[in-house]
Amino acid sequence: MIPDLGKYAVEVLAAYGVSIALLLGLIGASVWRSRKVRARLATVEAAREAGR
Amino acid sequence: MIALLKRDLKLAVRAGGGFGLGLAFFLIVIVLVPFGVGPDAAVLTRIAPGMLWVAALLAALLSLDRIFALDFEDGSLPLLATSPLPLEGVTLIKGVAHWVTTGLPLTLAAPVLGFLLNLEPGAYVWLFASLALGTPALSMIGAFGAALTVGVKRGGLLMSLLVLPLYVPTLIFGAEAVRRGADGLDASVPMLMVAGITLGCFALLPFAAAAALRVNLR
């Protein structure tokens, strides 16, 4: 399945691995923070509605 | 404007104003270099131009947070902002005052410290000239950095992080001029670039610094 990378296999695989990990990390962190803030905003707004 | 300049200079020279500290720092860094890289005269000669410039730059950085912080703390900065003098003029004068109290002494001391690093004889005049032309830019960029971070408590470290990348072009051209002088090449191109950076900084950065100060005084 993996094509023959010759003598540079380590370099190419490391570059792909780290880059994809960085991208996934960035996406994951953004999504996670977005969800967290959304949930917190919802609770704050609910509390405000209840307090009125 | 002149009165403000005189006041700033007087404050800097007075005890606790930090005058001379930058100079002492410059001396210490230059003394430390041979301890770090070894006493080989040929090696020192090669790295002398760059080391002198880097050390001068760090010494100038050291006293930057004083530019606005003291006036901000004792409340004289809002007074200056409401005075008839435009804030752009104030920041310009602050930059000039910083240069007179740190950049100028550093420039005068640099040739003496050049002996310690075994600087090429032909490079002294270039070292002196490039520092004389380049340190005003360092002061003005520093005044901008100080204006940005004046509202931040213990902002000294943050200011270094903001200011040091801005120092890159000045450092490159300044040190390059000395290096070319040391190699006996024509150093006029980097010298002109340093002069251009300094003039550009003095023309534009007072506006940016004043804008930052206005935000911080809001």
Add this chain to the structure above:
Amino acid sequence: MSIWEYANPKKFIATTTPLVPWLMWTSVAILCVGLTWGFFFTPDDARQGSTVKIFYLHVPSAMMAINAWIMMLIASLIWLVRRHHVSALAAKAAAPIGIVMTVMALFTGAIWGQPMWGTWWAWDPRLTSFLILFLFYLGYVALWAAIEDSDTAADLTSVLCIVGSVFAVLSRYAVNFWNQGLHQPASLSLDKEENVADVFWYPALVCIAGFVLLFVALVLMRTATEIRLRRMRALEMRMRG
């Protein structure tokens, strides 16, 4: 109907929230196609062997590192001129993405440089400029983090971004003057004759499109997060006060 309508935070959130998942999945799909194509179905370069496959990560990330800064500059200018909060928050949201792109470009470059030039790092103009760009990003993010009041922080970081852009361009030329490098010239000039061969070129284009879309999706999502955070703080202040 003008584009400034989207400067209203509510309208911005209402418009972008349904859009973001679509954009995100599309960009991920395009990236998967582009990277798979590049990784599995392109020949090795005669001279560089299989390391040429790093191209599909290195070039798009380097492009996005610069483009993110340009986007921040434009957003900062809009904030200073028109005072739209969305604009300032978009600049804030883009900075960490720019940092990740810069790190990625530097990392893939280093790992590519090792077999090709025999060194991880050289003080080559392009590499050095990217390191300086990285420092600018760090300073920008640090200034945002240091100031509590968000309008003050937005103003100050905008000024820093504009001044920083001038100095970044200046550094680029200074660094060029200072050292001639190992790096090949831009592989993306419009003059396509000089560029890489088509076999490498098409998958690279797909990857670039994927990176651009991903950047847009992430910026929209992160901006919405910042808007919500801002609103939450305002509500909390009001409830306390």
